[in-house]
Amino acid sequence: MKSLSSFLASVSLLALTFSLAFASDPSPVQDFCVGVNTPADGVFVNGKFCKDPKLATPEDFFFTGLDKPIPVTDPAGSAVKLVYAENLPGLNTLGLSFARADFAVNGYFPPHIHPRATEVLVVMEGTLSVGFVSSDDNGNRLFNKTLNKGDLIVLPMGLIHYAVNVGNVPAVALASLNSQNPGMITIANALGSIPPINPNVLATEQCRA
Structure with a gap:
């Protein structure tokens, strides 16, 4: 039991170290997330709601x-x-x-x-x-x-x-x-x-x- 606790503590420390070492703006997991301010438009990411990508236009990137x-x-x-x-x-x-x-x-x-x-x-x-x-x-x-x-x-x-x-x-x-x-x-x-x-x-x- 003691060895398991030590193992879990080591894993937790490693995870914390890894997360701090690579702290930065998160990498996106989609092509883009055009930021909008209304919750009806989608998922909340990085302080903004994402517009439905099918509704994105060139003006969103210009x-x-x-x-x-x-x-x-x-x-x-x-x-x-x-x-x-x-x-x-x-x-x-x-x-x-x-x-x-x-x-x-x-x-x-x-x-x-x-x-x-x-x-x-x-x-x-x-x-x-x-x-x-x-x-x-x-x-x-x-x-x-x-x-x-x-x-x-x-x-x-x-x-x-x-x-x-x-x-x-x-x-x-x-x-x-x-x-x-x-x-x-x-x-x-x-x-x-x-x-x-x-x-x-x-x-x-x-x-x-």
Whole structure:
């Protein structure tokens, strides 16, 4: 009986390890699951109900407008248009999202992370300085490159990264992320949480840095 219990415990631990090791957006088990918001349309998957596949149309998989500049009104001098399952229903369950980012001269996108996605960023116009910082395990090393039109950089999942327009004209970048809901945590905003983090904790960390 004891050996059986040990065996079951080992199997449970192995299953947990396996599930954590491969944690990501789940692979679809159908051709597609066009996301809709009404339960009458089908099965609930990844936060959306699936449209009957026989009723799907090309429009469910089509998005236009990424060639259009986004008005930059943020004080940071950047603006983003996200393409994800909310505005492109055919992306539901496919583990992808996209974005266009516009940067005014001297504009920037502040240090942030995507907790559920790796990002691939391609510069379409202008010049960007883009970088990410490795984890504590790898010495908090900065990996930074100056990217011109046609250049691409990979920003690993969960690592702090940023982009700055270092050219003398507006810049445009396109990004692809391997999650339909990558999430975003802006570091400065997180440190100004509600309720606030104990200032003694933040002061201690600042002194250590």
